Amino acid sequence: xxxxxxxxxxxxxxxxxxxxxxxxxxxxxxxxxxxxxxxxxxxxxxxxxxxxxxxxxxxxxxxxxxxxxxxxxxxxxxxxxxxxxxxxxxxxxxxxxxxxxxxxxxxxxxxxxxxxxxxxxxxxxxxxxxxxxxxxxxxxxxxxxxxxxxxxxxxxxxxxxxxxxxxxxxxxxxxxxxxxxxxxxxxxxxxxxxxxxxxxxxxxxxxxxxxxxxxxxxxxxxxxxxxxxxxxxxxxxxxxxxxxxxxxxxxxxxxxxxxxxxxxxxxxxxxxxxxxxxxxxxxxxxxxxxxxxxxxxxxxxxxxxxxxxxxxxxxxxxxxxxxxxxxxxxxxxxxxxxxxxxxxxxxxxxxxxxxxxxxxxxxxxxxxxxxxxxxxxxxxxxxxxxxxxxxxxxxxxxxxxxxxxxxxxxxxxxxxxxxxxxxxxxxxxx
Numbered sequence: 236x237x238x239x240x241x242x243x244x245x246x247x248x249x250x251x252x253x254x255x256x257x258x259x260x261x262x263x264x265x266x267x268x269x270x271x272x273x274x275x276x277x278x279x280x281x282x283x284x285x286x287x288x289x290x291x292x293x294x295x296x297x298x299x300x301x302x303x304x305x306x307x308x309x310x311x312x313x314x315x316x317x318x319x320x321x322x323x324x325x326x327x328x329x330x331x332x333x334x335x336x337x338x339x340x341x342x343x344x345x346x347x348x349x350x351x352x353x354x355x356x357x358x359x360x361x362x363x364x365x366x367x368x369x370x371x372x373x374x375x376x377x378x379x380x381x382x383x384x385x386x387x388x389x390x391x392x393x394x395x396x397x398x399x400x401x402x403x404x405x406x407x408x409x410x411x412x413x414x415x416x417x418x419x420x421x422x423x424x425x426x427x428x429x430x431x432x433x434x435x436x437x438x439x440x441x442x443x444x445x446x447x448x449x450x451x452x453x454x455x456x457x458x459x460x461x462x463x464x465x466x467x468x469x470x471x472x473x474x475x476x477x478x479x480x481x482x483x484x485x486x487x488x489x490x491x492x493x494x495x496x497x498x499x500x501x502x503x504x505x506x507x508x509x510x511x512x513x514x515x516x517x518x519x520x521x522x523x524x525x526x527x528x529x530x531x532x533x534x535x536x537x538x539x540x541x542x543x544x545x546x547x548x549x550x551x552x553x554x555x556x557x558x559x560x561x562x563x564x565x566x567x568x569x570x571x572x573x574x575x576x577x578x579x580x581x582x583x584x585x586x587x588x589x590x591x592x593x594x595x596x597x598x599x600x601x602x603x604x605x606x607x608x609x610x611x612x613x614x615x616x617x618x619x620x621x622x623x624x625x626x627x628x629x630x631x632x633x634x635x636x637x638x639x640x641x642x643x644x645x646x647x648x649x650x651x652x653x654x655x656x657x658x659x660x661x662x663x664x665x
Contacts (some may be wrong), residue, residue: 244311244427266518267299275602278574286482286490286502296505300514304521308447310459311426312523314440315462316497318504319455319517319526323422323442325356325510326456327389329592330418330440332508333474334386337363337450341387341418342380344371344401346394349531349617351420353624355389370632374405381413385486386471387438388415392431393572395425395607396617396641397555397634398580400568406662407435414469422446423579423607432461442590443516445608446577448523449530458500462493475499483631530610533646535575537612540649541642545656547584549662550584578644581617581634588637590663591616595640597659600651607643612652614642 242250253264254267272291274280282288290299301319309317319330331341343355345368355366369376371390381388388410390401403419410417416437421429425446426656441447443455464619466475466488473493478484481503488495494568504509542556557576568576594614595603601614617635630636644652 245528247310248427248527251310252303262422264300264303264518264521269298269500270294270516278422279627283524285581286485286498294514295509295511296501298512298514298517300521301512301517304443304512304517304524305457307425307524308395308441308443309459312421312459313426313430313432313461314439314459315493317457317459318497318500319443319457320505320510320511321456321512322454322510323420323444323456324350324441325508326442326458327351327354327420328359329456329500329504329508329510330438330458331364331387332504333363333496334416334472335359335364336473339363339384339386340365340382341389342367342369342377342385343388344390344394344630345369346371346389346399346401347389347420347636348395349625352629354507368632369627371401371406373592374409375410377414379405381415383410385413386415387418389418389420391420391423391435392429393557393577393579394634395423395579396639398423398557398576399555399634400557400564400572400576402567403434403436403571411435413592415471416464423525423577424572425527425531425577427528428535428574430576432459432463434571437461437464443520444606446531446534447527448520449527449533449608449610450523451517451604451606451609451611453519454469454498455512455516455520455539456510460496460500462496464496466495466530474503479503530646531575531577534578534644537646537649537652538578538580538644539575539646539651540654542580542582544653548660550585550660551584552638553596554580556580562586580641580643580644581641582665583636583638584640584660586619586638586664590621591640593663594659597662598655600647600655601642601659607628607641609643610646612643612645612647617641 305317354477367380418438419431419436422442439459441457466472491498546554557568601612
């Protein structure tokens with residue numbers, strides 16, 4: 236698209252990165268189901284492998300369908316480039332991979348998806364990395380946690396499961412002062428509700444499985460680079476600033492400038508980790524993004540309606556939706572997330588653990604699944620599922636206590652959702 240930044244979000248979500256197929260005129264982006272691509276000649280092949288020319292080599296690295304999705308997401312997030320991969324968890328490792336080394340740490344929010352807490356607290360230890368978990372609302376605690384071995388701060392824009400909203404700009408001020416990047420998981424908000432890069436984030440990650448695809452069909456992840464960080468500004472990021480042995484001493488930042496991180500993600504990350512997104516998944520996600528703004532508007536409207544009803548129900552202890560005036564995050568949400576605060580939140584049921592289990596088992600419209608961001612309304616009891624591996628203290632910090640259920644409000648009729656919750660609560664709390 237010519238002069239793409241001048242177009243509105245609704246236009247870009249349909250057209251960014253795509254154009255009619257030059258061979259057939261097909262208007263929808265084709266699924267290029269190919270493992271490899273023919274080189275024009277030996278010189279062309281050598282130039283591609285030397286990173287002297289951009290093109291397609293092998294689908295573990297680059298694929299035309301995936302490339303359209305990468306450009307679309309980079310455009311919607313306001314970044315210079317993106318790397319898609321096989322899942323949101325893969326995206327988190329891909330995001331950290333160019334930054335970290337043995338002995339390095341990441342400062343992470345305590346309000347994260349349970350699987351992320353496990354990945355950061357347990358799995359990354361096998362790489363010699365570590366994580367420090369802090370309440371990112373406590374800015375002094377964030378500052379205190381950063382040391383000479385810290386290579387990034389990681390948070391979620393709208394935290395899963397509680398729907399808490401993060402003050403990205405304040406965190407960015409801290410990371411800029413420390414000379415390290417801020418990584419924001421924007422899965423729950425999507426670029427329609429929140430633009431972390433505009434608020435100072437360096438990198439944005441997504442589980443494209445969720446709202447971006449929106450139909451519960453495929454898994455995927457993405458890392459979007461703002462292109463604004465000076466990787467050569469200090470000696471903390473040698474993978475990007477120092478000679479790369481695998482490419483005859485090429486320096487990524489010196490050679491590729493703002494696109495250094497993106498090129499590294501493909502040429503090193505995908506090459507060696509192999510966390511590749513398949514072209515069919517990219518195709519489904521591209522189709523989902525075409526209706527992203529319409530869906531997010533309805534998600535927000537329905538979530539606000541359902542949350543208000545729950546807050547006024549005597550069977551409920553509290554509701555965490557940041558779109559409610561009673562929320563401690565309400566003013567921040569109005570300032571930083573003016574289009575809405577998404578469809579994700581939790582509520583505590585009087586009667587505790589057992590009442591939560593009965594509630595989940597009694598619902599008819601809500602689906603009991605370990606997912607979010609679907610067009611369908613979803614529910615899960617986080618303490619016994621997604622956050623089960625965490626300690627009680629970690630569950631509490633993440634907003635996943637035993638008396639709490641998480642809902643991802645879909646785009647159905649809000650009145651039907653309320654009636655379903657009403658009849659299930661009657662059985663759970665009767």
